[in-house]
Amino acid sequence: MSGKTLAEDVATSLCDDLTISKQYGKVTSYWGYKTSDSIEFLGKGIxxxxxxxxxxxxxFMAQSTYNYQAVVGFPDYTAYLISSKEKPRIEKSYFLDKRIGLLDYPTSRSGHILPKQLFKTLDINLENLNITYASSHTELRELLASGKVDLISSYWQDSDQASFSVNYITPIRDNISGSRWYLKMQDENTDLLCAVQARLTDLARNQSSHYFNHVESFWDCKSDANKQSVEVINASK
Structure with a gap:
């Protein structure tokens, strides 16, 4: 997962679950912002x-290769250009003299992929831009707040209004699918799936972020005392 605090919270929550503790002797969590970390874990099914x-x-065809199944997910969102002093304009000339903050995370859509696609569409050579790369969305906001960059590419959250103005954001693309928690289901282990889903859902709803509070469960774990069936919800997403 992406952050140390989240990794610690998830490990603690899973360890406290009776169903999970019956099946696992311990829970080890890993975190990091590098794309290579995710590639290593997904590519080898670790x-x-x-x-x-x-x-x-x-x-990585992780669903067909290792049967990773989406358990819970976060809402679709919009990618924005965010400035501290003016509303960004989608014009080639606007970007050429700006200091721009992007994520050093090639799989991030809002912080890396979409702004670079925008620059390509505007026929801007990246070598002609003054780009500073950050390791996280939080660091991007710190760069912008401290005046080290003129604008960043990221998502917008309620807490941003304390430091920035909603009048100084410009959308790049909307309806971007949010991240999801995936569980490797090598067996039809529905007890484990439902326990993991319940723990992750509770953790998300206790987050201070309005975005992460709106977690979606993909499996219907309401069943009788024998827990005979689990059905997929909204599997087309």
Whole structure:
């Protein structure tokens, strides 16, 4: 997963679950912002549970190869150009004299892929741009707030209004699918799936971020005392 605090919270929550503790002797969590980390875990099927973007799952055919199944996911969102002093304009001339903050994370859509696609569409050579790369969305906001860059590419969250103005954001693309938690289902282990889903859902709803509070469960774990069936919800997403 992407952050140390989240990794610690997930490990603690899973360890506290009776169903999970019956099946596993311990839970080990790993975190990091590098694309290579996700590639290593997905490409070799190392992780039993992983937070990843759908496009990365598709790229490595992780669902067909290791039967990674989406358990919970976060809402679709919009990618924005965010400035601290003016509303960004989608014009070639606008970007040429600006200091731009992007994520050093090639699979990030809002922080890397979409802004670079925008520059390509505007026929801008990246070598002609003054780009500073950050390791996280939080670091991007710190760069912008400190005046080290003129604008960044990221998502917008409610807490951003404390430091920036909603009048100074410009959308790049909307309806971007959010990240999802994927569980490797080598067996029809529905007890494990439902326990993991319940724990991840509770964790998400206790987050301070309005975005992460709106978690979606993909499996219907309401069943009788014998837990005879589990059905997929919204499997087409």
């Amino acid at each position: 992780a039993d549970l992983i937070l990843a973007k759908e496009n990365l799952i598709d790229a």
